[in-house]
Amino acid sequence: MKFKSVALAVALIAGSASALLSAPAALAQEKVQFFPSLTGRTGPVAPNATPFANGFNDYMKLVNARGGINGVMTLVEECETAYATDRGVECYERLKGKHGGATVFQPLSTGITFALTEKVAKDKIPLITSGYGRSDSQDGMVFKWNFPLIGHYWVAGDVILQHIAKKEGGWDKLKGKKIAAVYHDSPFGKELLPILQERAAMHGFTLQLLPVPAPGVEQKAIWLQVRQQRPDFVIMQTWGVMTATAIREAVAVGYPREKMFGTWWSGAEPDLKDIGAAAKGYNAVMMQHGAEPQSDVVKEILSKVHGKGQGAGPREEVGQVLYMRGVVGAMLAVEGARAAQEKFGKGKPVTPEQARWGYENLNLTQAKLDALGFKGVLRPISTSCADHMGSAWARVHSWDGSKFVWASDWLQADEQIIKPMVKASADKYAAEKQLSRRSPQDCQS
């Protein structure tokens, strides 16, 4: 008995000593570009956020397989947020200083984005919020550290309405129609509403607001209202298990799926594949890319990453909508760092502030995108000091019962309407926080 306890104690001490000793060895590694990944692998958005995290991981491994960013390897560390704002903030605090400093954060949650917007300005770390976050952060003269690259919710709402108007035969045909918005009752959901209200005022359709309290698994009351009111179209701003619940309830009340339009977080395989043929006709606007299993970058990931057994998730997931969104997010993060290296010195890791300059001066031409493997997936992206979005293109796809098919051409959001809204909202934020717009000299740095 005594020998056993002594042996156990010795084993524990040896084990902890080796763990402690290995830690300093790990610190003395080569310089890397650290990209933290805030994941939602558990919680109400798990089925949708997991492919995003896997795509992000896989693309970063692909970058390393291609030789890194001019020789600098990428390093990803994940931190689980479960889509909770306080956990997201805790992950941010934990990761921001590690591995030489986080290059950029992509919180994948509008709630966490709101909470971090103030903090990143103090900590000087850029925030990429592709397709979510604050729509007014497109105005880079006020929001120096926020980058809603390639799209935000006002773009999504505008493109959906353009598509509906096209189908109806013109904007004037929308007059007198009823459009319902089923949205997550949180800053994420409410962020869509301003563009819908603006267009409703312009074209004379009535907008009906139907908020769904989080986590959104109980929607019977909402869809009974839809059945009673019979809106002509339903626009959904949902994420995670909410979307599948909404579509099932729509099937139950018999609302035609052809008249339902989700935003780009509400129209992916996890939402629809379990419902299958009953969801046929459901549409969603996509932030440029949809499910792209035939794209070059997917083929490269399958051969260079999954082929070597380093894939973060299952092989079947590669090329799906949300997986591609993770890939695109990783690509934008890396290309911004690469652009920063062009200015500040190739071959060594860039600081977060230098990376911020990179994101503000992204110039991804079609040739560059094709070379990276995104031919036919993305259109050119070009950011500037005043425009942190870089591109306002989108297209609509629809579910045919087993996969997605494109239902529209490339549509461009109407910047004539969106830009003044963005500026007004950004001015309001600046007035509240007593910030001033950036000077042109500040834009050069």
Add this chain to the structure above:
Amino acid sequence: MFYRENGQFKTSYGTDQQIFPIAQDRFAILAILAFAFIAVPLLADEYLFRAILIPFVILSMAAIGVNILVGYCGQISLGSGAFMAVGAYMAYNTFVRFDGMPLIVALLSGGFFAMLVGIFFGIPSLRVKGLYLAVATLAAQFFCDWAFARISWFTNNSSSGSVAVSNLSLLGWTIDTPTEKYLFCLGFTAVVALVAKNLVRSAIGREWMAIRDMDVAAAVIGIRPMYAKLSAFAVSSFIIGVAGALWAFVHLGSWEPAAFSIDRSFQLLFMVIIGGLGSIMGSFFGAAFIVVLPIFLNQFLPAVGELVGVTISTGMISHAEFMIFGALIVWFLIKEPHGLAKLWSIGKQKLRLWPFPH
């Protein structure tokens, strides 16, 4: 051996009735306060402040509030998150709508409005007890969830429903760095803990405990149940409201209604149950357990995995946190139903005899 009070004779009623009659206790408390106010700011790093110490300090104040209601007065409440929300939003409104409003006045006004809401939702306690009162306070939670999401006046008509405060300052001292935020919250909590301890030792505290133990007998001997129960709700909600305002202003900075959801109410209730019902010190133990354990598991499990040679995915760590947390709570309540505070007082008793146990 070290903990005996031999030679400590009290010569006045004042010294006999003080909170810490034993000199060792007084020294220990002064040492802890000195450590908290002086040593911790010098030793802790930014992450420790932001992720552990500030939440711990604010939530222990909230746990003291919940303990007064649940532990001392015996009224089960599942609406603590709602009272925190009321404190946060009303403090925000007072701060933002009046130019030049001092920070402390705004925070205390949040507590004041939380007190009014607490009294209102405490009225059912005059008729129902136990589980049924828990349901009535649950109604408070859902009502407040709805009110702050739906009524735009509370969020100063913000389109997204998310509000933010910045530029906190106290008499010219800007509360900016994590150290300053920690000291600000610690000051508040220390004062509230002292006030709460004195309240529960006084006549009103004894009324609360009488109501908890047997409310019919308490009414028979002349304690007015309405006064006792509503005053418990009032004091408790005030403290929880101030804690909510501090949580929003100092810890979060920018928040949405989901920050004070039913999960927050459960978290506060678990804190007082694990820490010890009816004990001010237990509130601190419970808050430490609930704040620190998930973060500790989050960092410790990957290290353990590496020792064994297994990489655990972040999703698995999150699931394991839940499982271990739940299992620990269950194990705890089986081993010591009266909570950590009871374990501590057993330890103190043993310290009196150490090293001569019998």
